[in-house]
Structures are given as structure tokens and as C-alpha cells.
Amino acid sequence: MSLLVTGSIGIDTVETPYGKRDDVIGGSAIYFSYASSFFTPVRLVGVVGEDAPKSMFDVFKGRDVDTAGLEIRKGSKTFRWHGSYVKDLNEAETVEVDLNVLAERAPKVPEPFLDSKYVFLANTHPALQQQMAQSLKHARLIVADTMNLWIQTTRDELLKLLTMIHGLVLNDGEARLLTGKTNLIEAAREVLKLGPKFVVIKKGEHGCLMCSARDTFVLPAFPADRVVDPTGAGDSFAGGMMGYLATQGGSISPATIKRALAFGTVVASFTIADFSLGGLQATTRELIDDRWHEYKQAMSF
Amino acid sequence: MSLLVTGSIGIDTVETPYGKRDDVIGGSAIYFSYASSFFTPVRLVGVVGEDAPKSMFDVFKGRDVDTAGLEIRKGSKTFRWHGSYVKDLNEAETVEVDLNVLAERAPKVPEPFLDSKYVFLANTHPALQQQMAQSLKHARLIVADTMNLWIQTTRDELLKLLTMIHGLVLNDGEARLLTGKTNLIEAAREVLKLGPKFVVIKKGEHGCLMCSARDTFVLPAFPADRVVDPTGAGDSFAGGMMGYLATQGGSISPATIKRALAFGTVVASFTIADFSLGGLQATTRELIDDRWHEYKQAMSF
Numbered sequence: 001m002s003l004l005v006t007g008s009i010g011i012d013t014v015e016t017p018y019g020k021r022d023d024v025i026g027g028s029a030i031y032f033s034y035a036s037s038f039f040t041p042v043r044l045v046g047v048v049g050e051d052a053p054k055s056m057f058d059v060f061k062g063r064d065v066d067t068a069g070l071e072i073r074k075g076s077k078t079f080r081w082h083g084s085y086v087k088d089l090n091e092a093e094t095v096e097v098d099l100n101v102l103a104e105r106a107p108k109v110p111e112p113f114l115d116s117k118y119v120f121l122a123n124t125h126p127a128l129q130q131q132m133a134q135s136l137k138h139a140r141l142i143v144a145d146t147m148n149l150w151i152q153t154t155r156d157e158l159l160k161l162l163t164m165i166h167g168l169v170l171n172d173g174e175a176r177l178l179t180g181k182t183n184l185i186e187a188a189r190e191v192l193k194l195g196p197k198f199v200v201i202k203k204g205e206h207g208c209l210m211c212s213a214r215d216t217f218v219l220p221a222f223p224a225d226r227v228v229d230p231t232g233a234g235d236s237f238a239g240g241m242m243g244y245l246a247t248q249g250g251s252i253s254p255a256t257i258k259r260a261l262a263f264g265t266v267v268a269s270f271t272i273a274d275f276s277l278g279g280l281q282a283t284t285r286e287l288i289d290d291r292w293h294e295y296k297q298a299m300s301f
Numbered sequence: 302m303s304l305l306v307t308g309s310i311g312i313d314t315v316e317t318p319y320g321k322r323d324d325v326i327g328g329s330a331i332y333f334s335y336a337s338s339f340f341t342p343v344r345l346v347g348v349v350g351e352d353a354p355k356s357m358f359d360v361f362k363g364r365d366v367d368t369a370g371l372e373i374r375k376g377s378k379t380f381r382w383h384g385s386y387v388k389d390l391n392e393a394e395t396v397e398v399d400l401n402v403l404a405e406r407a408p409k410v411p412e413p414f415l416d417s418k419y420v421f422l423a424n425t426h427p428a429l430q431q432q433m434a435q436s437l438k439h440a441r442l443i444v445a446d447t448m449n450l451w452i453q454t455t456r457d458e459l460l461k462l463l464t465m466i467h468g469l470v471l472n473d474g475e476a477r478l479l480t481g482k483t484n485l486i487e488a489a490r491e492v493l494k495l496g497p498k499f500v501v502i503k504k505g506e507h508g509c510l511m512c513s514a515r516d517t518f519v520l521p522a523f524p525a526d527r528v529v530d531p532t533g534a535g536d537s538f539a540g541g542m543m544g545y546l547a548t549q550g551g552s553i554s555p556a557t558i559k560r561a562l563a564f565g566t567v568v569a570s571f572t573i574a575d576f577s578l579g580g581l582q583a584t585t586r587e588l589i590d591d592r593w594h595e596y597k598q599a600m601s602f
Contacts (some may be wrong), residue, residue: 089483217600224484299600
């Protein structure tokens with residue numbers, strides 16, 4: 001079923017213990033789109049500046065990603081991020097960030113995208129996320145991501161967003177910052193009180209945690225002995241999860257959510273194995289399914 | 302089958318966000334013995350000073366723990382530890398430690414214990430662990446724990462010990478310190494090169510990781526929203542794991558190891574719910590089995 005994503009599209013410079021890549025494609029919506037396109041057709045809504053190289057969009061050639069919602073804005077510059085994982089592979093140090101076009105008005109959702117049933121609001125200003133949530137009136141499942149910056153600087157707008165969405169995906173540090181709870185189960189339950197029906201806390205190398213009124217699941221990460229570049233792992237996780245959910249339709253059972261979290265986990269394990277989109281570009285749905293079965297098997301006893 | 306444990310027995314003072322307890326029973330061998338006695342008869346070898354209150358040993362009344370190897374040494378003082386988890390529930394800050402009798406000669410293994418088939422060398426000086434490993438000539442499975450102190454100060458003796466045991470259990474920080482590898486899968490594989498056939502890395506709230514030449518398993522912790530006192534969680538984990546393994550006999554299959562790790566995980570989840578042995582004393586094998594099935598179910602999809 002139709003899955004729409006909106007979020008950042010950027011030009012990244014990334015340093016990790018395995019080397020440095022300058023001016024590679026990145027951004028939450030890019031990783032999400034690529035990851036979810038292994039499962040379902042994806043509608044991408046985002047905006048770049050006129051400096052964006054045409055080759056940037058070649059990454060979606062041959063993939064079921066509809067880029068009709070991709071705006072190339074004249075007179076604007078593309079979002080740029082320079083991050084380093086040299087000190088700590090688990091946490092990016094932002095060397096430099098230029099919001100550029102992301103600090104301007106939001107991109108427009110094309111008319112044919114307005115009937116989207118599954119929506120992922122990747123990390124951006126919560127006021128923009130609210131606008132998107134309001135405009136997508138046929139959405140059956142709206143899930144959002146957020147980050148420290150918005151929790152600290154636009155808390156009220158984020159709290160309003162939380163009353164408008166079904167699910168929230170965020171990392172452990174963000175969950176603690178948002179709720180003031182150190183224990184992650186407690187933090188997850190606090191998030192539920194703010195509106196969402198479910199919350200997924202991403203713990204990087206330690207896997208993820210899902211909490212709803214009825215269930216609490218904890219899943220480990222796929223064991224990886226070589227993490228080349230963690231950029232986009234969280235967005236790929238969300239892409240795998242939402243991509244799978246979009247294929248399931250109807251009501252979402254606990255088992256379906258677990259399978260979705262496992263697909264997210266596995267897709268993210270491909271992302272971190274290379275720089276930028278390299279890890280995702282080198283895989284296939286078949287390899288994802290193989291690893292998913294391996295992961296499932298590893299945890300059954 | 303007979304399971305022997307040797308390690309520390311101490312008088313603890315513990316502070317956590319939930320309060321403070323003075324002069325409660327503690328020590329690696331105590332937690333291990335109690336935890337493993339839910340599964341199999343346990344033989345405890347350890348030494349205390351003449352200051353040890355008699356009530357200390359009442360904790361094993363009604364439990365299948367043979368304390369014939371418990372030496373009460375005249376003229377010596379019991380090991381004491383004062384730790385605080387007030388700042389960080391995941392890592393104890395040692396406020397004060399008095400090795401006392403632990404700095405003296407090792408306790409003697411009673412003659413009837415010499416045929417023990419399963420042996421756990423809880424954390425102590427690796428030279429003492431070596432002596433134990435050598436004296437227990439009928440052991441089919443010897444597993445040891447260690448700590449930062451020995452990795453830093455008695456590395457050569459620890460490396461020799463690693464050639465004499467089948468399995469090593471240690472926490473994530475210790476695994477990184479021992480191997481110089483930050484990635485835990487890499488660290489685990491380095492440990493295997495040092496001798497053990499398998500290694501279990503305990504990650505506290507993030508669960509555990511098991512690595513052998515053939516397999517890599519990662520299991521999450523049992524979700525806990527209330528951690529009252531983490532003291533003894535690692536020893537209880539090892540106790541649940543070894544206690545279950547001792548009931549299985551014969552060759553150890555990957556599925557058996559996973560079940561054992563899951564029992565360790567579940568037993569530790571009871572330990573952290575109260576101070577000292579309170580959490581273990583409040584549970585039963587039936588409650589452990591119920592939670593084990595719940596845990597198993599939570600991870601199948």
C-alpha cells in the first residue's frame with residue numbers, strides 16, 4: 001500500500017574509522033526511501049537547492065520510488081551535513097551543518113500523493129511535520145521521528161505533533177531527553193501518555209525497544225563485526241519497518257509489529273556495512289529475506 | 302549434575318536510587334549459588350572471616366546448596382564492599398573495598414567436591430582460579446568470570462587461565478579492555494583466540510552476546526522498568542546459565558546454549574528487582590519458568 005515519506009535530503013561529508021567520503025548523498029528521507037523501496041512503492045516528498053547534482057537522483061533509478069514530490073528550488077541551497085564517527089561509532093559528532101533549504105518553507109505534497117495510507121515523517125521541524133500530518137487526511141498510519149534539537153528548542157510544537165500521530169520512532173538519548181526518565185521502559189511508557197499508540201526506541205548497536213499499551217518487545221541488533229558508516233541506520237531501520245507494515249494492511253498485530261521491527265533491524269545492518277547508500281545499493285530483497293530468517297532463527301530457542 | 306562454584310563471599314553496603322542497605326550478604330559466589338540452586342544441587346567453596354554473622358548462611362536454608370566448602374577462617378576478616386549506583390544504575394561506583402580474607406590463601410576444595418563435573422570460577426584472582434581449575438580434574442565444563450582489576454594488573458596469569466577453561470563470562474567493558482577491540486563481536490572473536498571455546502559478554506540492560514567458533518547469538522535483557530539494585534545481576538545470570546547447563550548433560554548444542562542464556566537473563570531480572578538476595582528469595586522455579594516462556598514468546602515472530 002502507498003507509503004509516503006517526507007524528511008531531509010542532503011549532501012553529506014562523513015568521516016569514520018574506515019575513511020572519509022565527501023559530498024555523498026544523504027538525508028533521512030533518502031535512506032528511508034531506499035530502505036522501504038525493498039518492500040513497497042514509495043512516494044518521496046522533499047526539497048533540495050539548485051546546487052544539487054543531477055546524479056544525486058540517479059540512486060533511485062530502477063527502484064520503485066516516485067520522486068514527483070521532489071522539489072528543486074531555484075535560488076536555494078541544499079542541506080549539508082558534515083559528521084564524524086572517528087571518536088565514537090555510536091554517536092555522530094556534527095562537524096558542520098548548513099540547514100539551507102530546510103530552514104525555508106516545506107515542500108508541497110503533490111495532489112496524487114494526498115491519498116497516501118502510510119506516512120513517515122522523518123526528522124525535521126515539528127511544525128512542518130504537523131502540516132504534513134494535517135494535509136494527509138487519508139493516512140491510516142502516521143509515524144514520526146524527531147531529534148534532540150526539536151525536543152530542546154520546539155518542545156510545545158513537538159508535544160502537539162505527538163497528539164496527531166500513531167507512532168514515534170526516536171533513539172535512546174532522545175527518549176530520555178523527552179521524558180526525563182533514564183530507564184527506557186519507563187521513558188517509552190511516558191511517551192505513550194503524550195499521544196502515540198506505540199513508540200520505538202532505537203538503541204544503535206543494542207537493538208530496539210517497542211512499547212504499546214499492550215506489549216513491550218525488545219530486539220537485539222543484527223550482530224555486526226564491521227560498522228563502516230552508521231549514517232542513516234536509524235532511517236533505514238524505520239524504512240524497513242514501515243515498508244513491511246505497508247504491505248500488511250488491516251489491523252497491526254503484535255506479531256506483525258515484531259516482524260516489522262526485525263525487517264528494520266536487518267535493513268539497517270546492510271546500511272552500516274558501507275558508506276552512504278553503498279550498503280543498501282549492494283543488497284537485494286532476497287538477501288534481506290535471507291538475513292531476516294537468519295536473525296529470526298538466531299533468536300528462537 | 303554436580304555444579305561447583307568458587308568466588309567471593311562478602312558483606313555489602315549498597316546505595317541505589319531506591320535507598321541504602323548496610324551490611325547485607327553479597328559476593329559473586331553467593332549470588333551464583335542462590336541463582337543456580339533453582340536448577341541443580343550446588344557446591345559452594347569460599348572463605349569468610351570470623352566476623353561473619355551466623356545469620357549470613359541462613360540464606361541457604363531449604364535450598365540445595367552444599368556449604369561444606371565454606372571456610373570460616375579464624376583471625377581473618379570477611380571481604381567487604383561498599384558500592385553506589387546513585388549516579389548510574391548501569392555501573393557501580395566502588396565507595397570502599399576491603400579484600401580482607403580474599404587477599405589470603407584460597408579456600409580448600411573438600412574431598413567429596415573433587416568429582417564436580419560443572420565448575421564456575423566466579424571473579425577472583427586468576428592465580429586462584431588456575432589452582433581451582435587444576436584441582437578439579439573431572440570437570441567437563443569450566444567457566445570463569447573476571448574483572449577489570451585482573452585484566453590490568455595480572456594479565457599474564459589471566460591469559461594462562463584462559464588456556465585452561467572452556468568458557469569465559471565477562472562484561473562489555475572488560476571484553477574491550479582485554480582485547481583492545483571496541484566492536485563486541487570482534488572482541489568476542491579475539492577472546493576465542495586466547496583459548497576459550499565460547500565467550501559470553503554481558504551488556505547489562507542491553508542483554509548478552511555469546512560467541513563460539515560456530516555461532517553468534519545476541520539476546521536482549523528482560524525488559525525491566527524498575528531496577529532496585531543491580532548488584533549480583535551478572536553472577537545471577539551466570540548462575541542461571543550454568544545451573545541450566547548442568548541439568549542438560551552430554552554435548553551442548555547451540556539451542557541448549559541459547560536456552561541457558563535465556564535462563565540466565567530471566568534469573569538476573571529477578572535479582573535486580575530488590576536489594577541483595579531479596580529478589581531471588583522472593584522467586585521460585587515456577588515463576589522463573591513462567592518468565593522464561595514469556596521471554597521466549599516475546600522474541601519469537
